[in-house]
Amino acid sequence: MRILLVDDERDLVAALAERFSFRGIDADFATSGDDALNMAKENAYDLAVLDVKMPKISGLELSKRLYRILPEMKCIFLTGHGSALDFEAGASSGAPYLVKPVNIDLLVKEIHKVLGTGEDG
Numbered sequence: 001m002r003i004l005l006v007d008d009e010r011d012l013v014a015a016l017a018e019r020f021s022f023r024g025i026d027a028d029f030a031t032s033g034d035d036a037l038n039m040a041k042e043n044a045y046d047l048a049v050l051d052v053k054m055p056k057i058s059g060l061e062l063s064k065r066l067y068r069i070l071p072e073m074k075c076i077f078l079t080g081h082g083s084a085l086d087f088e089a090g091a092s093s094g095a096p097y098l099v100k101p102v103n104i105d106l107l108v109k110e111i112h113k114v115l116g117t118g119e120d121g
Contacts, residue, residue, distance in 0.1 A: 001115060002044065005029040006036040006062065007051035007078065012100075016049075019104050025111070033057025033065070040069045046115055049107070052079040052097075063095070074114045078102055 005013040005027055013029035020027040028043065030036040033056055048066055050059035063075045080100040096110055112118055
C-alpha cells in the first residue's frame with residue numbers, strides 16, 4: 001500500500017509519514033497541492049490523505065485533480081476546523097473526514113477500511 005499525505009503543515013505530514021513507516025505503510029508527503037499533483041504523475045498511490053484547508057488549492061479541489069491522474073485512488077480528508085461545511089463537502093465527495101489533531105491509530109484504521117485491506121494491511 002502506498003499513500004500520499006498532503007498538508008501545508010510540514011511537521012505534521014513528515015511525522016505522519018514516519019509513523020506510517022513504523023506500521024509498514026509506504027507514505028510520501030507534500031506540503032502543497034502543486035507538489036502533490038507532480039508526485040501523483042510520477043507515482044501510483046492507493047490513497048491520499050488531504051488537508052481540507054490549504055493555500056492555493058483546497059483539499060477538495062486537489063482530490064478532483066488527483067482523481068484525473070489516478071482514477072482508482074481513494075481519499076481521506078483531514079480538517080482542523082470541523083465545520084458543518086467541511087463535513088457536508090465530505091459527505092458529497094463520499095470520502096471520510098477526520099478532525100485534526102488526528103489519532104494515528106484511528107487514521108490507520110480508516111485507511112485500511114477505505115482500501116478494504118483489513119487491519120493487518
